[in-house]
Amino acid sequence: MNMIAKAVDSIPDLPPLEEWDNEWITKMVKAFMRVKFPTVLALNKIDHPDADKNVSKILLKYPDTRAVLTSAITEVFLRKLAKQHYIKYEEGTEFIDTLEDLGEESGLKALDEKLLQRVENIRDLVLYRFGSTGVVQVLQEAAKVLDLVPIFTVRNIQTFTGNSGTNVFRDCTLVKKGTTVASVARIIIGEITVAAVEGVGGKRVGMDDTVDIGKNDILSFKIAPGGFNANATF
Template sequence: MSSSFVVACVGKPSAGKSSFLNAVTDAAAKVGNFPFTTIEPNQGIAYYPLECPCSKHGVSKQCKPRYGWCKNGRRFVPIRLLDVAGLVPGASEGRGLGNRFLDDLRQADVLIHVVDASGTTDDNGREAKGYDPVGDIQWLRSEIEAWVFGNIERRWPGVVRRHKATKSLAVDTLHAQLAGYGTTRDIVQRAMDTVVRLQLIEARDDISQWSTEDLRRFVGVFLDQRFPTIVALNKIDMPDADKNIAAILKRYRRQPNVVLRDGVSEENIVLTSALSECFLRRMVKQRFIEYTTGDDDFKSLDDDPALTELRELDDKARRRLDNIRDLVLFRYGSTGVQEVIVRAVEAVGFVPVYPVKSVVNFGASSTDSSSAAFQDCVLVRPGTTVREFARKMHNQLDVNFAGAETVGNLQLAEDDVIVAGKNNIIKITTTAQ
């Protein structure tokens, strides 16, 4: 049982994307079972941390996730991470691996754009000195925008003719044109609502009156809704990173009642050091330190001689760990990689849902109190109803749906929207039971 949630990791060559992927997809090699039938070579598994209800309901000892794991009431839910081909300027015109890159995006719910904050690679990923990375976010977004806009613009005269003939609603016509980008009608509606709220297009409801610029503005707003973007500002411990970070944060400081600049806002920019995270994890595997991803520090035998299970560090490893501690952990509070995953999931507002057989013991059995509790956690889109969740779980649950209830034996209506902390622990009853 799984979420269909997909995060696409994008960026120019040599920005540190491979290091970032290694840093976030190796969190639990010991947990080898994944809720995905096929993992392609350019895909991996990352883990989204959240508070597990097992602690609140006193069944921590019985909590045995089928996928991922739970430790001290902290649950780690697997999500699919897609490694998209490195992008260079001109990708929308087929330069480099542009066509593959842009086709891969159709699968994604959220983008993580890895940006080299150090200025040591130019826009083509070649080694450079003093390169200004401030424009990297803008040109990547412009390539995606040019791809979508170009595809629609070529068909626009025919679209307008059909729209007039069928007298369709503007949102329905636009959704028909954008469905190929893995979108839903709700996303198109939100984009239209934003256009209306910000008064970006005068003839809002009559797309036959739209100018080329009107269409371009709508596409930009649509992309904000369809591909929320988290920027992993990487290599923060490198020389010159500080001034580049300050310039990027200033450029993307959010303004109220204004369309996002290049689809990015300051709160969705996370400072990261992927190589530091990779090194810390390697030191953990080799039993030199105690460390958990997201922590603001680690412990070695130097820090606590009582940790006799740890090995003694050599001078080279000690110097590197001291640098990571000073330049990354103490300065920024963490390596940032886990925060990127958290922001990616929360950017869409996905809701964790726990399907159970019993709303009393939360187990796989309604009669055996010792059975494994909260075995499954499924991330669903905001606005998902109880009946839609049943359908997502299995078509037979939908066909034979007889009712649903949550904690306290409270009955749920099939059109009740699932809300975290309110009704997201669900027992579904079927006529076949």
């Protein structure tokens, strides 16, 4: 029923049901489909020479659908280079640094001429032009249309590290916006008694409080004595 209500509310000047003709029925069906199946278009291969023409056609055909321009192959390539310590790459941004940019103290390996030219092409044709590869952005848009909030559970609320030690914000769970902290706890750690919940700055968070982007989205759960591990925190 909630989906139907959302669909109805999204149609301006909708007449009473008994006055619906085929045109209004079609509008209602389309509105319901948008609510039932929220969609984000990932328009991939923006590095392709024909990308501009194809993107324009798709955007004209689906003007009401969220679209993100992406280059998945570029994202994979950059992550691979970063993992092999050839570049420093901040995912979701346009920023790439090489040995030539940062110097030997960066610990990066030298790129050969072919790889260096490819990185420069990526900078010019994808990153500087579009702002990023779009891969992170399409995931963000998907979470947004589904009303999902990323919840980061940490062991140390001051350093934002988890059980793994030095990794910051390693664990992330997507939940519906407006979910209570108690429900988040059940999703993440199950039916375990929670002694306390801390938010940013060590602030106590109530189990009945709700989560949203920027609100109770970084949490540390303190397990009560008698749980599976009296010293465990999440």
